[in-house]
Amino acid sequence: MVIFLGSGFSSLCQKVQIAQSAAETYTAQARDRILNYYSSLNLITGNKLEIEEKNTIISGINKMFENDQVYVTNDIDPSDTTPIVFKSKEYLENIRLFYSNSEVSFRIDSMQVSDIYAAKDFYFIKIEVFREMAVIFNNQQRRDVKNLDFYVKFVPNLLDCQIYSVKNHEDNLDQFKKVTISTIIQFTKEDTVAEKKPETQMPLVENVPRADSLKVLNSLIKKPETPMAVSGKKGDVNRVINERLNTTEYLKQTRRKNFWLVATLITGGATAYTYIEGNKLYKDYKKATSLGEVDSIKDKFEVYDIICQAAGGATGFTLLEFVIHAGKQSKAKKKLAIHPAPLQNGRGITLAYTF
Numbered sequence: 001m002v003i004f005l006g007s008g009f010s011s012l013c014q015k016v017q018i019a020q021s022a023a024e025t026y027t028a029q030a031r032d033r034i035l036n037y038y039s040s041l042n043l044i045t046g047n048k049l050e051i052e053e054k055n056t057i058i059s060g061i062n063k064m065f066e067n068d069q070v071y072v073t074n075d076i077d078p079s080d081t082t083p084i085v086f087k088s089k090e091y092l093e094n095i096r097l098f099y100s101n102s103e104v105s106f107r108i109d110s111m112q113v114s115d116i117y118a119a120k121d122f123y124f125i126k127i128e129v130f131r132e133m134a135v136i137f138n139n140q141q142r143r144d145v146k147n148l149d150f151y152v153k154f155v156p157n158l159l160d161c162q163i164y165s166v167k168n169h170e171d172n173l174d175q176f177k178k179v180t181i182s183t184i185i186q187f188t189k190e191d192t193v194a195e196k197k198p199e200t201q202m203p204l205v206e207n208v209p210r211a212d213s214l215k216v217l218n219s220l221i222k223k224p225e226t227p228m229a230v231s232g233k234k235g236d237v238n239r240v241i242n243e244r245l246n247t248t249e250y251l252k253q254t255r256r257k258n259f260w261l262v263a264t265l266i267t268g269g270a271t272a273y274t275y276i277e278g279n280k281l282y283k284d285y286k287k288a289t290s291l292g293e294v295d296s297i298k299d300k301f302e303v304y305d306i307i308c309q310a311a312g313g314a315t316g317f318t319l320l321e322f323v324i325h326a327g328k329q330s331k332a333k334k335k336l337a338i339h340p341a342p343l344q345n346g347r348g349i350t351l352a353y354t355f
Helices: 009-015 020-044 051-062 088-098 210-221 234-287 291-333
Strands: 017-019 071-073 085-087 103-118 123-137 140-154 162-168 180-182 336-339 350-353
Touching: 017 020, 020 051, 020 088, 020 103, 020 123, 020 140, 020 162, 020 180, 020 234, 051 088, 071 088, 085 088, 234 291
Parallel strands: 017 180, 071 162
Antiparallel strands: 071 085, 103 123, 123 140, 140 162, 336 350
């Protein structure tokens, strides 16, 4: 079996299908992106952080979007006295300005993640979010609840998930083209073929019950041009199945290992940064002379201390996940021989199973 990793994306969109392992990976990434987005929003309100620190956080949030011109519905002004929508850059800056002296808490009450859909040149996932915004101003608390739709795009093997639109909720999924998730089908003894025929591409069967899948497969095998003609021996068919299974497992563990490696680097960097800055503040605290200066430094130090502890715990978790998936990738790799080979369009690599 050969897997094509380097072919053009236009062919993917024409087929409108995606491997199950890739679908699971990008769905999880899209969900985590929204959770991280709201966690970051909580850091740019109030007066516990300096302007430069808030700008650094805003810069990180901007990278979650396709670009800084993405339109975001205005859900941060309960008084409805500002525009209905902002560009993402303006939206983040307005949160910092509107609530520079008041604490705001963003919380997700619930989240619904859609299936994967196809646009002209990318795939996307729609995530419906019920979010609550609690604002404390002049010792009074106000709450605002909104039902929002986040549209998150991705291009397999090319881009990470990116938010490209945030709107008020709409029931509009029936307007989009749903992507077929490809699956591997288990063969039975009756599904083997007695005579070897020219190799052709195996049609992908949609997510249907096993009994129905086998009916579809049997009908395909009875046709003159058999899509899966390897030999009349059951062992040969099983080898092809094992090839698919091990290739899929290797790619899945590679993606997961890389994801947790990036997460470990990010959380580790955050831990190191806050630890160093916290030490600097502690030194300044010991040198402080006025009461106002002492209180100001203490507040900042407490913030860095909390972030440092949280980031440190996250680093330990992400590092453990990285080690686990690196080990699984290593085991899967032993069953594969990876070598370059030209494809139909001259791009990509071939993954071949070693017997």
